[in-house]
Amino acid sequence: MIASNKKLLSAHQLYFLTVQSVSSVMIFAIPYLVNEHSKHNAWISAIITLIFFQLIGWVIFSLHKRLPDKNLFQMTEILTSKWIGKIMNWLYIIYFIGLATYTALYFTYLSKEWTLPVTPLFVVYLIFILMGLYIAKGTITTLARFSGITFLALTGFLLFSISFAIPKMHLLFLLPVGDVPVTKILNGSYHMGIGYAGLSSLLVLLPLLHDKLKTKKRVITFSILTISLIYLVLLVICLAHFGxxxxxxxxxxxxxxxxxxxxxxIFERMDLIIMCAWISPMLVSYVLYIFIAGIGISENTRFKNKKIIVLVITLIISLLCALFPEAQDNMIRLNNYLLPFTYVFMIGFPILLLAIAMIRKINQSHQNQAGD
Structure with missing residues (x-):
């Protein structure tokens, strides 16, 4: 997988890869997480989050626009210094390994809660991690094609299935508007950020898209918009159905x-069909995070053996998973631990790097890439 960073992605491949990898992990739980804080105005939190992450998309695009041929791990050293850049890079490597671990843990949690309640945890971990290791031997192009298939087939089928709940919705459950304090609505938006945890992967993937800057901007905009609308639709349907x-x-x-x-x-228990197949979208997220962590390791060390890097990352993830033998009891706590780091790596560092680029007036887009 890591050896594939010379291969280019098409615009639609990057779009599907971004949407599927970011949304597949928390898609089933987002309505619960936001409702816990924003109550019946949770849909307002979702709209605020949509607008906020479009702004973050602008930050990501603006940073990439200034260094269009460089990925995240190269940008940090160019914009800061060699040593500060390496520190930031290793923090990002740890972060993406953490995201991959969280994905494996969350898949195990869902499986134990829904489809495999009596299966030993280590068996579920083993199935997921070994499948991820197998897929990680491929190329990023293959993963992107696979993500397109899973998005159209499974996410599309999920939205189609849940649309049958619309006639039973009670829109009064969404009212009154503004009854919840603004602080709680914003808190709901804050906790919804866990559903966008992998968005910083765009700073690694964008250089693989050999296209005009306008096309890249559209990919970022529509990727975030699609993710946000999926969350918003599911949240409104669940909130208006359950209260x-x-x-x-x-x-x-x-x-x-x-x-x-x-x-x-005619058809019932669509949850079992979707959950049994949902390992595919979650593997897209898991393998992408391994891919990005591997890129970071190969960029920041002299060790270039791609297969060994993937294997070492997989062993680290396996060890971390073993430290959480009762993952289904710890997911809320794990969410709370991961959330602040998500905002630091997804928002804080990109804004900092963009500010440095603007202050130092670094802009290579006119030299290296046309078409803004």
């Missing part, structure tokens, strides 16, 4: 709603 009190009792509301739905008066 804020009942939604607060269901940690995985999207799957629970699919469980009680009957589609076309």
């Amino acid at each position: 804020t009190y009942s939604l607060g009792l269901v940690p995985i509301p999207v799957l629970y709603l699919l469980k009680i739905l009957t589609i076309l008066s």
